[in-house]
Amino acid sequence: MRAFFSSTTSRLVIAVPYLWLLVFFLAPFFIVFKISLSQPAIAMPPYVPVFDFAEGVAGLLRHLAAFSLDNYLWLLGDPLYANAYLSSLVIAAVSTLLALVVGYPIAYGMARAPEGLRPIFLMMVILPFWTSFLIRVYAWIGILKPEGLLNQFLFFLGVIDKPLVILNTTTAIYIGIVYSYLPFMVLPLYASLEKMDYALIEAAQDLGCRPLAAFWKVTVPLSFPGILAGSMLVFIPAVGEFVVPDLLGGSRTLMIGKTLWNEFFSNRDWPVSSAVAIVLLFILVVPMVFFQRAQARARERDN
């Protein structure tokens, strides 16, 4: 294979985006880590710097002595944070499962649709993704609130005689996350279901397998890469979700994204919010690496 660009051009093609991401994506994490080890201060910026390279080695050593794990101990000591992490993981896991249950029939229906209709359905799944996340979450406030459209509708049907309380509960968060992340679940599922050879199902049925059993034993395992990709794409961002729990979950529901936000904007405690972010990052690194490996394998298979 011949070199695609001359060496200067190729170096630039790699170096420019590389440097950009190093400076604006990777380097900030080190700063977050640094600040998570510092003490809060009433100043601007509101923290005591841990190290300053301008002061040379002596200064560095002095600052290293001032390194403190206080913020992490604080996170450990206050059950609020542990609960917030735990409930975020649980809420994200339940929402992912719900999104899978809601998304699978849609993806399956699309994959089995007549070929001419598929691009239209695909477009219809993608279109809501282009509309603002904030707007889509906002739309649910009007539907779910006590005097909202859902309760009006249920009253009209005579199903209920006092309004259902959904807004400001965990149920509202589930609805919000499933609704906003559904395209992320449907698209990978559809991609793997569409590639599937349906002659396999027919073969299974010819061999005496009942349709439902054929679905469990053939379709589901074959769509596993899609299930995995879709679940990761919903789960990872859902753990740190802020907009949904803030607008739909009310003040009583606890999620770590909201905790970080409040710590930062209301309490102005930058070191603690940095520590919250670092711990969250450590929790998410495992599924992230797992996801990237799976993606890389899928790309290799496709090539």
Added chain:
Amino acid sequence: MAGTWGRFNVVSLVLGFAFLYLPILLLVIYSFNESRLVTVWSGFSTRWYVEMLNNRGLMDAAWVTARVAFISASVATVLGTMAAVALTRYTRFRGRLLFTGMVFAPLVMPEVITGLSLLLLFVAVSFDRGFATVTIAHITFSMCFVAVVVQSRLISFDRSLEEAAMDLGATPLKAFFQVTLPVILPAVLAGWMLAFTLSLDDLVIASFTSGPGATTLPMKIYSQVRLGVTPEINAICTVLIGLVTVGVIVVSLVSKRRHLLRQ
């Protein structure tokens, strides 16, 4: 295989799309409601659109957002396309693994982390927060989305076309701009649009990285929503939904036309 598209599939698609579209549809319908109460229908009116246009704060925020989105999408498209070329054409260079990680991680990184970390960077180097910082933040995460979109197109691109051009004496750079780029252009445009709408949408990262005088539309909408649901917000949301829908449909029609013309 038409017979296999059973009733179950039709029902699940109808229910699925109802779930996806009904909330948006209701939001649009109630933007034309006369009453200040968003959920009680009292008659058709366009008064909230007039109020929206007269809301100075909202319009200023819209202008800021439009500029941020345009600039960040354009820069992100260039950087993202370069990253996609780097990832598909150079299978071996030092630090490639780190590079791949940095391109894919922002796609799933929780926004609160990205926002906080960028803010702390800007504070650490004493860079005044405002229009520029929001734009840089948006470039950073949206370039990764562009890279993924363009990369998937580049993988399926027939490289012999490029090699033919170079055999005929084109420099590699010229071959890229005259042969490769026209072919991957739909993906590059789709990447630009994706970057544009991501920037248009973003609340969390903008809230962290913005400063005085650079309030974006989502920040403005968010602060009003916290005070309560108002028909004015429904109106501006409807306008945004309309713009995005028209944009997406136009782009898909244009690319379909290009596709037909080539055949």
